Each structure stands twice: as C-alpha cells, then as structure tokens.
Amino acid sequence: MLSKVLPLFILICVVFGLEQTSNVGERPAFVNNVNLLSSRVGASVVSYSDQFFAEAENLLNPIAPVFKPQTFTDRGQLMDGWETRRHNPNEYDWVILKLGLRGTISGFMIDTAFFTGNHGPQASIEAIHFDNANPLPEELEKSDKWVEVLPKVDLLPGFINQSQHYFDSLTQDQMWTHLRLKMYPDGGIARFKAFGKVLPDWDNMDPTQEIDLAFVGNGASVVAVSDMYFSSKDNIIMPGRGINMGDGWETKRSRTKGHVDWLIIKLGRAAKKINSLEIDTAHFKGNYPESCIVEVANLSDSQDVASAKWSTLLPRTKLSAHNQHIFDVSVDSVDNALSTSTVTHVKLTIIPDGGVSRLRVRGLFV
Template sequence: MNTPSRPTGHTHFLSLPDLAARSAGGAVLWANDDVFAEKENLVKPGPAEHRPATFGHKGQVYDGWETRRRRGVTEDSHDAAIIRLGVPAIVRGVVVDTAWFTGNYPPEISVEAAHVAGHPSVEELVDKTEWTTIVGRTGVNGDTRNPFETDSDRRWTHVRLSIYPDGGVARFRVHGEGLINPDFAENMTLDLAALENGGRITACSNMFYSSPNNLLLPGVARTMGEGWETSRRRDAGNDWVEMRLAGQGVLNAIELDTSYFVGNSPGAARVSGRDGDGAWFEILPLTELQPDTRHRFRVYDDRPVTAARLDVYPDGGMARVRLFGALTPAGLRDVCDRWEAST
C-alpha cells in the first residue's frame, strides 16, 4: 500500500478551475466497471443530485459513478477510471466527492497522473502508460467532498482515480493551472485569457452565484448558470474580475458575452490591462452593454499586456470573456520556459 495522503486543511487550490470537468473539455475515457452508474457522471460540472427511492432496473439511480460489489476481495482489489483533462496542466489538488453515497462509498482512494502526447487510445492508456502517484492510497468519508492537495510541478494530461475495493463516487474534480503547448502558440492569434491557453482568474470582487472561472471556459454558455454572476450591489461601487493571460501579448479584439443574462446583465463594462507590475491602463473604455448579447470590439492599442481587468457596472452576470491577440517574443519565451519546466 502506498503512503497515505491526508485530506488537506489548505483548500486554496479550490479557487483554481476544475480542468477535468466536461465544460472545460475533460472526459472519462475508461472505467473497468460502471454497472450501477455511468462513469461519465464523474466530470459533470454541477453538483450531484439525488432523488430518494428512485429505482431503475439496476437499482437506485445515482448521479455519479458506481461499481458492483466485489467478491473475493484482497487488499489490492480495486476499481478505476481514467479521465482526460481538458488541457495539459499542473495539478494543484483534487476533490473526491462522495455526495449521496452513504452505505456504498469506497473507504479508500488513490490518484495517479500521466502525460501522454497526442491523442492516445484507451488501450494505450490502460496497458502501456506509466502512471505517477499524486495522491497516495488514503481513506475518504461518505457523502462528503474530500479534498487532497498535491505537490507535483509536472504537467499531466490524464489522471486515474482508483477506489478500494469498490463503490460510488459522485464527482471527481481536478483543480490546476492550464499550460499551452508552445507548438500552438507561435505566430497565432489566440484567446489569451482562455483556460485552455493558460489564462487564469487571479482576483474577483464577488462570486455569489457562480465562479468567475466560467468566464474563461471553452465554447459558449448554454445557460445562465454557466457564466459568472454577482449578487446585487446596494452601494456605490462596482464588481470586477482580474485575470492573468497566457503570456505577454498584444490584444487585437475583445468579446464580452452576456448570453442568457436577460434581466441581470451589467449595464456597462470597462477593460483594462497592464504589463507585469506596471500601472493599469484602459483598453476598452466604459461601454454600454446589452442583455443576452455577444459584444465584439476591435483593439488598436499595441501596448503589451500580461494581465487584464474587467469592471462591470454596477453588478450582474457575464457568460464569457475573450481577449484575442498574439504573444510577444517575450511572451512566447515565457510559455516555452513554463512548458519545459513542467516536464
């Protein structure tokens, strides 16, 4: 048995995006067993739901992954699932959420990770991949969000969740920092704020209804719940969010998307940028916004930026923020350095 890892008391990694979530491009590629509840439920973005005494032809219907009861159990008997992350990433922590599993949760888990280039087949991942333990075999509680901090600075593309010996897990969250492959960064126009390109939220005034990480997810929002929404302000201030870009770059276009925010979109917004620790400067002046609309603006300022700030007036919700541009030579070097340092 591996040296146990303990649930962390320092859950700051929870502010980082869940890069295993389906909404971030993650997917469950394989599980050795999911006879009671489908493995794909592990990466659904929302919390697990439960309706008591709801039975299908295989038993109680669970919003999670549940395997059959093992017989002839030995110490090493276990079930496992392999998840592909939405983007290569440095994993800072994981959450094994056993919500609603009370008499059928696994008493122990472990988590391993691997970096596999390209688009490996399931067979390659199961039979030919070398896995590294990032959370040693350790106990978990039922009907609980069990968080575990990790300490590896290597980049990973896939993770493997093992449960001992069997049972159910509602959700599996993998929080970390995305990295862009330099091969897809040179001489290209990118969304420099996107999670899949290494962008990250660094500060936010208010996240009462939903996380600002949603602003940087790939694709379009499908509901209001897939964006960022603040509580209603009752003072003279305004809400804001700050983000670190993939690297130093020069912006050429901005998209502020209020899709699905009909009666609660901001009345106006402003976008600022800065380079390193320099002063903030205005990129998009205070501009009125419309509800349920994708707003696009050209940028003609050639000053490089490494961070951006979105101010919304006075409050409200935004579905997505896109900051299109190209990396500077210095920005590309930084991307290459981070990529090489994570091998």
C-alpha cells in the same frame, strides 16, 4: 444524531419531491486553480473496470451532484456519480480519465455525495503523461509509467458536511495528461476534480495567428475578483458560450451609490497586440451590467495585482441583455495608447453589478 435526522430528511424529500444537492465545505487554496477534470474543458473517460450502477462520466460533471429519492433505473436507485457492482473479486475498481487540458496538478477533490451506504471507502490516484494526445486505452492500462500522486486515503460516506475530501498532490510541478482513480474495493464516488495550471503547447502555436489570450485553454486564469455570489469567476474564461445563466460570472445586487464589481484575468501569454474584445451577456436578461470598462496592465511574476497601474483599453461602454458585444480595439500594446510595452493582465469592471457569461481578448502573443 445525524443517523436519526437523515432518514426523516429523505422522507420529506420523497413526500414533497425535493432534490438534495451536495454540500460545499471549507476548501483549500488550490481550488482557485482550474479543474482540469471538468467535462466543460474537454475531460473524458478513457476506460474503466466497471460502471454497473452509474456511469463513470458523471465524475466529470461540473454541476454539483443531486439525489432524487425513489427514482429507479432497471439497475436500482438512480445515483449521480460513478458506482460499480458489489463483491469486487479484485483489490479495487478503477477508471482512467483524460484531462481536458494538460497541465500540472496541485490538488484533488473526491466527493462521495449521497453515497451513504455504498460509497468507496478508500481511494488512490495515479498520473501519467503521454506525448500522443490520444493513446489507445490498452496503452494506458498496460503502461508501467504511472506515477502515484495520491497514496491510498480513507473516504467518508456522502452525508452533508463531510462528503467533499480535499488532498494535495504529491507531485505539483510535473505535466500530466491522464489520471487513474482507484476505488477500494468497490462502491460509488460522485465527483472527482483535479485542480492545477494549464500548460499550452506554445511551441506548436503560430505567433502570427490571433488567439483568445483570455481563454482557459490558452493558460488564462482569473486571479482576483470583487464578488462572485451567484456563480464562479472561472466561468468567464471557459470555452463556448454559456449554456445557461449559471454558466457565467454573476455578482450580488448592490445597494450603494457608485458601486462597481470587477475581476482580473491573467492572460495565458503576454500580448503584444490586442485586436478585439468580446463581452458576452448570454442568458443575462434582467441582470446584465448597465455598462463596463476594460483596462490592461503589465505585471512581472513577482508583482501583485494590487500594485498594478491600469491603462484604459475600452472606456465605459453600455451593454445590453443576452448579447455578444464585439469591440474592435486594434491597439498595438507598444503604442502610446497604452502605458505598457506588453499586456499580461486584463481587468473587467462592471457597473454597477450583474452577470457576464464570457470575456474574450483576441490578439497576438509575445
């Protein structure tokens, strides 16, 4: 049935100039971790065997793949992914990728979206850790230290509702810096994601220097959220300012009096002092929150956020459109202003709903 419907759908796209976007299927729990292979956090292509039809860097794009029918380059139909030439004489094509942030990996997502007659039918993944932050491509290609973290698996063509393939990593507690994706024997893959936990190099960080403890690169993660209907909770801890309204955290419109939305960030390291907060509403102009509240708590690793006892760090404060709001809190977390000796979690409540691009919590770590 699908084989009959799909050509008609593509014809409609051609006639009306529509773009197809890939599906989002049922996802495992590990996707709540950080995608260490996103270009947004600095992931990059080191080397590859071939990229004749489409560039390997497309694998790292955080935006979902799209298909533009009847759009051609001098090498064929424009494809949003990594695609190699036909008739590979070797067993597989490969690409070596540097993680944007070093860390452990709990699982992978390989998306073949829109590669329907040209997808890579099988894939495997290897990982490696290099102390040298930027090893030469030749060092990586020739190294015998690669560890298989996903044996050869089958991939389906990139039709709607079957393109996203999720796999657990064989090794989930070892730190990695690079991955090698093998595609058997050739073809195309749209996106490649590696979900895990960031492991900052705390030994080489000065505890007397202020840092953003709510930054993903410093190990922060969003552990709970009330709603993220329009855009992901994880955008709020990403580097830089948001590039557009979709690059932030946005909730649906509320219709109930007294409604609030909230999210909770686990800081990358416990804070002994918090100096300032930044709440950035970049690109949110008709949908920014009217106001916000920021609270803090100290939780052990075994405690759930539902049991947290919150202390107010920033009382209800009005926000404005498309603006970086900087608040000087200058509070030692051992002061009486807070009921906790250190701060491990920060809760942002927005009233009544809306969008926030970034939250920064600048201070000193324990």
